[in-house]
Amino acid sequence: FQLTTLALEAGYRNFFASVLAGNQRGFAKAVQASPVPRSELYICGTVLSNRARGEQAAYLKTKQGCLENMQVMATGGIDKLDMIMLDYPGPDEESIRGQWRAFEEMRASGQVDSLAVSNFSPSQLDVILNMPGGVTTKPTVNQLPFSLANHPPGLLEYNRDRGIHVQSWSPLSRVLTNPSWRPILASIGSKYGKSAAQVGLRWIVQNGASFTTQSKTKEHFAQDIDIFNFELTTDEMNQLNRLSS
Numbered sequence: 498f499q500l501t502t503l504a505l506e507a508g509y510r511n512f513f514a515s516v517l518a519g520n521q522r523g524f525a526k527a528v529q530a531s532p533v534p535r536s537e538l539y540i541c542g543t544v545l546s547n548r549a550r551g552e553q554a555a556y557l558k559t560k561q562g563c564l565e566n567m568q569v570m571a572t573g574g575i576d577k578l579d580m581i582m583l584d585y586p587g588p589d590e591e592s593i594r595g596q597w598r599a600f601e602e603m604r605a606s607g608q609v610d611s612l613a614v615s616n617f618s619p620s621q622l623d624v625i626l627n628m629p630g631g632v633t634t635k636p637t638v639n640q641l642p643f644s645l646a647n648h649p650p651g652l653l654e655y656n657r658d659r660g661i662h663v664q665s666w667s668p669l670s671r672v673l674t675n676p677s678w679r680p681i682l683a684s685i686g687s688k689y690g691k692s693a694a695q696v697g698l699r700w701i702v703q704n705g706a707s708f709t710t711q712s713k714t715k716e717h718f719a720q721d722i723d724i725f726n727f728e729l730t731t732d733e734m735n736q737l738n739r740l741s742s
Contacts, residue, residue, distance in 0.1 A: 501527035507718035511539040525573025542566040547585035555595030582613040593624045615640035619655040646671040668708035689727040
């Protein structure tokens with residue numbers, strides 16, 4: 498509740514309320530208590546059903562997760578989601594098909610507008626895109642641990658080629674704790690009046706991806722979205738690209 502309130506006060510309007518983080522109920526209550534209209538918010542929920550094996554079992558587990566999302570969001574007066582995300586793919590192709598069947602039913606019911614995935618490989622995305630009888634709604638987002646410390650060749654391309662946007666769920670992982678990287682980021686940031694963290698986040702955006710962020714202070718929340726008023730040069734981008742090569 499408190500962290501969502503801080504984020505709203507800092508100007509955030511796009512929210513990822515995760516089952517894994519255990520923050521959905523507090524998030525919903527904070528939205529209800531906020532003066533910010535629901536129409537100004539973009540809300541994504543998540544479903545964890547990756548341990549269910551087989552099409553029918555995965556379908557039922559995912560459908561249960563969708564229902565639980567709506568029930569907990571309803572505690573804050575939220576009766577529709579903008580997006581719902583699979584936290585992880587099922588263990589095989591049939592399971593993934595079952596997961597997606599439940600998601601498409603949720604969208605058809607009018608409870609959500611967009612569908613998304615997290616931690617999906619190219620072959621796992623193709624299971625969805627090549628559903629028997631055709632896919633009604635393809636994923637709009639694939640959330641991945643994309644950062645300066647983790648950007649394998651082809652990651653952005655395999656999603657882009659399928660019309661899917663990459664969002665980083667761990668944007669600064671192992672970046673700011675690297676003793677040789679942080680001074681470089683800080684040096685680049687000093688040119689723009691930005692912190693090392695802001696440079697790391699800006700690098701993600703200039704690569705055509707987006708990111709989720711979390712903080713415990715309003716100041717850090719504000720800093721994490723104050724990255725759209727400067728642009729890294731080509732040389733600076735190349736310098737950062739070489740850090741993990």
